[in-house]
Amino acid sequence: MGFFLETLIGGLMAGMLYSLVALGFVLIYKASGVFNFAQGAMVLFAALAMARFGEWVPLYTGITSPLAANLIAFALAAGVMFLVAWVVEYLVLRHLVNQEGTTLLMATLGITYFLDGLGQTIFGSDIYKIDVGMPKEPLMAFQSMFEGGLLISQEDLVAAVIAAALVAALSIFFQKTSTGRALRAVADDHQAAQSIGIPLNRIWVIVWCVAGVVALVAGMIWGSKLGVQFSLSTVALRALPVVILGGLTSVPGAIIGGLIIGVGEKLSEVFLGPYVGGGIEIWFAYVLALGFLLFRPQGLFGEKIIDRV
Amino acid sequence: MFYRENGQFKTSYNADQQIFPIAQDRWGVLLLVALAFFAVPLLADEYVYRAILIPFLILSLAALGVNILVGYCGQISLGSGAFMAVGAYAAYNFFVRVEGLPLIVSLLMGGVFATIVGIFFGIPSLRVKGLYLAVATLAAQFFCDWAFLRIKWFTNDSASGTASVSDLSVLGLPVQTPFQKYLFCLSFLVVFGLLAKNLVRSAIGREWMAIRDMDVAASVIGIRPMYAKLSAFAVSSFIVGVAGALWAFVHLGSWEPAAFSVDRSFQLLFMVILGGMGSIMGSFFGAAFIVVLPIVINLVLPLLGSIVGIEVSTAALTHAEQIIFGALIVWFLIVEPHGLAKLWSVGKQKLRLWPFPH
Numbered sequence: 001m002g003f004f005l006e007t008l009i010g011g012l013m014a015g016m017l018y019s020l021v022a023l024g025f026v027l028i029y030k031a032s033g034v035f036n037f038a039q040g041a042m043v044l045f046a047a048l049a050m051a052r053f054g055e056w057v058p059l060y061t062g063i064t065s066p067l068a069a070n071l072i073a074f075a076l077a078a079g080v081m082f083l084v085a086w087v088v089e090y091l092v093l094r095h096l097v098n099q100e101g102t103t104l105l106m107a108t109l110g111i112t113y114f115l116d117g118l119g120q121t122i123f124g125s126d127i128y129k130i131d132v133g134m135p136k137e138p139l140m141a142f143q144s145m146f147e148g149g150l151l152i153s154q155e156d157l158v159a160a161v162i163a164a165a166l167v168a169a170l171s172i173f174f175q176k177t178s179t180g181r182a183l184r185a186v187a188d189d190h191q192a193a194q195s196i197g198i199p200l201n202r203i204w205v206i207v208w209c210v211a212g213v214v215a216l217v218a219g220m221i222w223g224s225k226l227g228v229q230f231s232l233s234t235v236a237l238r239a240l241p242v243v244i245l246g247g248l249t250s251v252p253g254a255i256i257g258g259l260i261i262g263v264g265e266k267l268s269e270v271f272l273g274p275y276v277g278g279g280i281e282i283w284f285a286y287v288l289a290l291g292f293l294l295f296r297p298q299g300l301f302g303e304k305i306i307d308r309v
Numbered sequence: 310m311f312y313r314e315n316g317q318f319k320t321s322y323n324a325d326q327q328i329f330p331i332a333q334d335r336w337g338v339l340l341l342v343a344l345a346f347f348a349v350p351l352l353a354d355e356y357v358y359r360a361i362l363i364p365f366l367i368l369s370l371a372a373l374g375v376n377i378l379v380g381y382c383g384q385i386s387l388g389s390g391a392f393m394a395v396g397a398y399a400a401y402n403f404f405v406r407v408e409g410l411p412l413i414v415s416l417l418m419g420g421v422f423a424t425i426v427g428i429f430f431g432i433p434s435l436r437v438k439g440l441y442l443a444v445a446t447l448a449a450q451f452f453c454d455w456a457f458l459r460i461k462w463f464t465n466d467s468a469s470g471t472a473s474v475s476d477l478s479v480l481g482l483p484v485q486t487p488f489q490k491y492l493f494c495l496s497f498l499v500v501f502g503l504l505a506k507n508l509v510r511s512a513i514g515r516e517w518m519a520i521r522d523m524d525v526a527a528s529v530i531g532i533r534p535m536y537a538k539l540s541a542f543a544v545s546s547f548i549v550g551v552a553g554a555l556w557a558f559v560h561l562g563s564w565e566p567a568a569f570s571v572d573r574s575f576q577l578l579f580m581v582i583l584g585g586m587g588s589i590m591g592s593f594f595g596a597a598f599i600v601v602l603p604i605v606i607n608l609v610l611p612l613l614g615s616i617v618g619i620e621v622s623t624a625a626l627t628h629a630e631q632i633i634f635g636a637l638i639v640w641f642l643i644v645e646p647h648g649l650a651k652l653w654s655v656g657k658q659k660l661r662l663w664p665f666p667h
Contacts, residue, residue: 035440091639092639092643095643096642096643096646099642099646100646101439101440102385102439102582102586103582103642103646105385105440105443106578106579106582106638106642107638107639107642107643109575109578109579109638110634110635110636110637110638110639110642111635111639112635113631113632113634113635113638114631114632114635114636114639115635116628116631116635117627117628117629117630117631117632117633117634117635118628118632120624120628120631121625121628121629121632125624125628237447237571240444240447241444243444244441244444244445248440248441276459279455279458279459280455282451282454282455283448283451283452283454283455286444286445286447286448286451286452287448287452289444289445289448290433290445290448293433293436293437293441293445294433294436294437297436297437297438297441299441305438
């Protein structure tokens, strides 16, 4: 029982991290109808920026306090992501308005390659560390309830709290601010939003900026967990089933989808894996999402897909 | 002046329904095939065969298959790499386990098994569309990656997990030197290209296109979506499977599942989009572009570097390749979203009026 719960909690934590990446997908898809394949590349790019600025800031400015250095590095990395968002909008999206979904998807695949190459050219392609002071040692909990207690990774716990905070902040941003309202209007109907005077281009820049910051947070957490390296960009592929499961248009869907996938992956790996030779995490998530899709094609929380002829 | 159909009168339905109704097209294609069979071998050396020609032939066969599914039937697939892998490993198992099975039969059996897997993973397409389907086909990709890596039976229990074949021969003729391999692949490509070209203008091809353009409307006028979609998956994965078997047997010789990873699927999709969706010609253009581009970048960049006096390292080269590749894709999509095939047809249209455009 204790072991099962441990796996379950580990899965929930991992799921939180998946939903963080998935959130980036959902934000951009909602606001611009673009399925942003480059989210994984953005995570890598942001994490590389964060890691290298974290090295460079103490080196060149002489700031020794790790907190201040990390804050400055975070701000600089966020600035880089804003720049990326602006360039993407200015050079790519603006020219592809009214193109089909597949064309836009391919364009973001192109951006993926571009960012992967550019990030590693600017920031280097070794394995870097992000040290933002995440607690590394695991925590023992519920020792009175189970024999031996439950082993919970503090790092995961902090990450989950950060992710939850980010989601809360985003939902306040979407519900309460006028920019957030404009974003939702654009998501509902491009033309209607434009006709009441909402500037589409600016909204797209903003939403890519927000997705960039989400990528930065995701990159920071994943990076401090696993180290920053090229394989980080594959977290996008891990997060895809999450979006599909939760629905492309739903923020709560991304969260709950992430949790389901995280738990499903861990439980399947631990309890099913040994019988079939292990390593089934990745495709299990996809098959799980596929199973859901067959019964609810729009995902758990997606808007119902209506065809007009 | 030379390219126009004036004066070519059709006197029978057969003449009107030829694959290439315009005589110049017909002779042009025949000439091209003749050149590929007889003139290219006079010019090419071993490097050109290995690095450009053989990959180009096999990948354009695969792109042809993907184009049938994505371009003609409108079902986005990111699992093409998996179908290639299924073709390769099924062909391998037939080749190794069945004593004396001819090479061509093994390759085709690879295609047959890819068809079965393709139909199975095509079933979600009856329920989901577009991006959701793209992700659903990724399930095929990751499942196959895993299966061929972990299940030892598929690789004939080889200790390293690598499958390899050698001493290929067809009807007593060896397929070992690059020249022989080139001819072998070319024959496959010509046969399959002709079949595909015919298929997409037949009743079933028109059904695919109707489904692509609007599936609800198509089913209203009496096209069975299930039959049309699954048949597109079947035909496409058969061709892709055969291409996968060729890639493994003829191009690689010995291979691991990583040869058919998700990157391969993306590459094939790029070929189709850049070449032109829903165009047989486009598959060839796309494959040529994607095969040649990295080679050109690898040649040109160090040259440019030496002119400015910068030593370009291998890592920098890889990254520069990614940057240029990504930028070119985006640029292409902006400038010509309908692909290279569109440029080709615009060119032909211009040629018809040349030298007296109105």
